[in-house]
Amino acid sequence: MSADPSMVASAMDPILRAVVTISVLIFFAKIFASIFSSMKLPEVIGELLAGVVFSPYALGSGIIIFGEPLVVLNNYVDAFAEIGAIMILFSMGLNMGVTSLKKTGGWAAMIAAFGDITAFVIAYELYRRMGFSDATALFVAAIMVATSLAITARVLEDLDLLETDEGILLVNAVAIDDVIGVALLAVVTSIISHGNVGAYEVARIIAIFFTLWLLMLAVGAYVLPRMIERFMSLEAEGAVEAASIASAFVMAAIAGSIGLSPIIGSYVAGMAVAGSRALPHIKDFIRHINTIFSPIFFTVMGAKMNIGIISDQIILGALVMTALAIVTKFVGCFSAAMLKVREVLGATRISVGMIPRGELGLIIAGLALSQGAITESIYAEAILMVILTSVIAPVILSSLYKAAPPEGAEEAEKTTVSPMPPPPTPPKPGEIPEEEEEVS
Secondary structure: OOOOHHHOOOOOOHHHHHHHHHHHHHHHHHHHHHHHHHOOOOHHHHHHHHHHHOOOOOHHHHOEEOOEEOOOOOHHHHHHHHHHHHHHHHHHHHHHOHHHHHHOHHHHHHHHHHHHHHHHHHHHHHHHHOOOOHHHHHHHHHHOOOEOHHHHHHHHHHOOOOOOHHHHHHHHHHHHHHHHHHHHHHHHHHHHHHOOOOHHHHHHHHHHHHHHHHHHHHHHHHHHHHHHHHHHOOOOOOHHHHHHHHHHHHHHHHHHHOOOOHHHHHHHHHHHHOOOOOHHHHHHHHHHHHHHHHHHHHHHHHHOOOHHHOOHHHHHHHHHHHHHHHHHHHHHHHHHHHHHHOOHHHHHHHHHHOOOEOHHHHHHHHHHHHOOOOOHHHHHHHHHHHHHHHHHHHHHHHHHHHHOOOOOHHHHHHHHOOOOOOOOOOOOOOOOOHHHHHHO
16 A cells, blocks of 8 residues: 555655745746636636645655655645635635625625525535435535635626626625635534534524624624724834734634634634724735735645546546536526526626635635545545636626626726826926915
8 A cells, every 4th residue: 555645754854844845835826826817717726726736646746856755745734724724714804894794785695695505405415315424415515605705806806897786796795605604614513523413403503603603703893903903003013914913813713712613713803803994904914915825725725636536437526516516506596686686697697606616615625624524536526616616607707797798887997997187287498387376
């Protein structure tokens, strides 16, 4: 029996091995992301594929330098990836915010809920009937839920449609979708740990989650913005940035200590900090931080995919999972969107915008793999599903918007692109400018 190449023994200090691995993965993640960006495809797909290509199951172990494999996965690499997941969810919380949560309205929540319930229930039932365990079926269903906010928002931004009524509705629905996805993650992990999937137990866990989540959010929304603003008065450079990062990790630790996933705490911290007056500065800082930690997370997730086990059966499973992800999300969201927009094309655009899976789905898949709830085969199928939905949906969505722009698209374009005022006419030699005449 051959040794697992991801855990190959190394004579080098494991911390140094982790540093080398992370450096290699970040370097190639940026190269692959740049290639995919030039092709008008999501950068996250390039980062995922960089991890797959340079994983210990591919070139990562095939390239030997100074007697050591190029890439090795160990506990320290996993720790870097966990930090990346915490920072990604913190950033998502910053973009959501408590105020945004209040203003999104019932329609966005209804669209998100209909899509999530349809995808979760059908995926769970199908995988149970296919002979998988409750734990596997629950995690696969949870992976099916979360839409990628980054991908959908990027398509709308490229088309100058973020400020339209339909664009705002779609982004709000995706944002609430993330909240529901995080809630389901808490429910699923609690169910797996308790070993009970009864209806009463599910309802109890949901009630406990929302009670703890709202309590953390209420305390965080009161404490964290005030703490950040106190740090704004300090003269020490980077005080606000340090406070915001600390809040993410502290809330992650608190969430972990009460039985929730740490990423739920960082998400709550982001929503709370969004109420601070320093929000624009913090978002800019976190955006720069995530240029490093976000690729670390996605490349490590890709590196955990064992391409050596890829077979016709796994490819077929990935296609089935992709079809299930597309159809269930579309059907669920379309039925709710039609009640709001009362137009087939508008409801179709909104439903397609809810299809891409991304950051949260990968986090759930990685968590499930680490807990042994899903096999490497299911994990590989989930990675392929995320890649396929993240490529297919933006292409269809862009085509739909270009073929028939929604109402308000022209007004949004006019407001976002305003003409530059003509430069002032320079005064003639010896002539006094009007402003100086008035002063004199």
